[in-house]
Amino acid sequence: MIDALHPTSQAPFSVEAFSCQKAGNARTEYEDAWAIRGSDSPTRCRVAVADGATESSFSALWAALLVESFVRGPSHGAEFFGRLGAIRRLWRRKVRGRPLPWYAAEKVRRGAYAAFVGASLNAVNRGWRAVAIGDCCLLHVTGRAPKLELAHAFPLTRSEEFGSSPFLVGSVKRSDDDPVPHVRVTEGVLQGNDALFFASDALAAWLLRRAEKGEPAWEAIGPEGIQTQQDFEALVALAREEGTRNDDMTLVRLTRRANGGG
């Protein structure tokens, strides 16, 4: 689905999101989540993408709560992961209070898991700061088509770094499962026509693999490459044809408006 945010002419950022569930699954089974807030603010634009783990239950809910809390809450640095108590309580309230068969109840007890990347942007100084846990990625692309280059990939930088078991942030607090030591933080500055892309793992891995092989990657996800949901679905189909794992795929694209903000 496409979620253009109908930005005003003053909005410094243009942000669009595209998403696609696993082939063969219903749309309701999509377990990634994304959230965008403040694209019309010069200093408080935030974007987040999370990928709920297939092997945990109610992970779509957990992913959605994480991204919404990140873009709406006061924390947008590593401290976000030290203050998960309220989000975890909300998840628990939503999944308990209903009769569940033994296996579903046990799975709830074990919690839901998600990978996460989120960033805050400042249109005045063009700076961005990002935090991540797991393998959802931020990709900072610079230059002008057709000479686009990857300036920064975060937290993973190469396609071979994507494995099947990254550390994920859990909805149940456990002393041996503290996400804080696993939080990665980075920052950068947008130049000229730079774009930031936020992608869930399968899509990020495919894009990096293409770029490593010298094949077109960044053009394909830029404003000329994807304008509609059909364009995104065609891209996802191509990625799967090229052997990408059948996974939910999410892309959030952020570009600076020519006359917006700073």
Next chain:
Amino acid sequence: MYSAEISRKNPGCFIFLLDQSASMEDPFGSSSDRRKADELATIINKLLHNLSIRCAKGDSIYDYFHVSVIGYGQDSVVKSAFDGPLTGKDLVPISELANNPLRIDDRVKKTDDGAGGLVEQSVKFPLWFEAKHAGGTPMVGAFKMAADIVQRWVAEHAKGFAPIVINITDGEATDGDPVPEAKALGSLGTDDGATLLFNIHLSSTAGNPIELPASADALPDKFSKQLFEMSSNLTPFMIARAKELGMPADEGARGFVFNAQPVQVIQFLDIGTRPANLR
């Protein structure tokens, strides 16, 4: 090879072969108070528990797997080991299995309170099997029955992940040489690969546990060597999973464990029943 996606439309097939012969009443390894049959019942109940939870999604359960549990030994016959509502069924979707245990116990489990302490929680604990031990060890017959089920399965799921057969035994077949039947079983498969046969040896012979060996050199007797020879190599995905769990799994590691403690056996079963990521 061994890369087919497992989904509800393209489920995986697990067949567990349980040695329920009289010799399973003997003590396990050097232990005097734990019988092999008790060990086996604990293992299979825990395994089905874990598999069901792995397939649980939201408030339901997805049929990622179809599961067969064959017992051999009771009255020297080979048959479905299910009791209760599943009696006589030889291959059932995981949802049917999860919803039809013999009974569900309430147990208290100590769990992490998130602050370094423990808190007691009441949990439901389903049981499908009780310990059984009588008769001979018709392992050859068990492999034949597994081959029948596999043959039916692959005819309907030609593009599916190869069936996985896990045999849990004390290793002493009484109805002939099981090796040819094991090989026949391994000759069946899907487009994605040959049937995988793994073995768990609960021996009466005292000896250090041996997990996922790549050679039979360290194994202590002819039964363990024979079970090793019948065991398939682990797939690359399984080797990666074994390493994640801290188990030794070198190139050429076979799906075989000898006299492992229950925790290691459950870990092994986690590896052996993890053909690929689920969709």
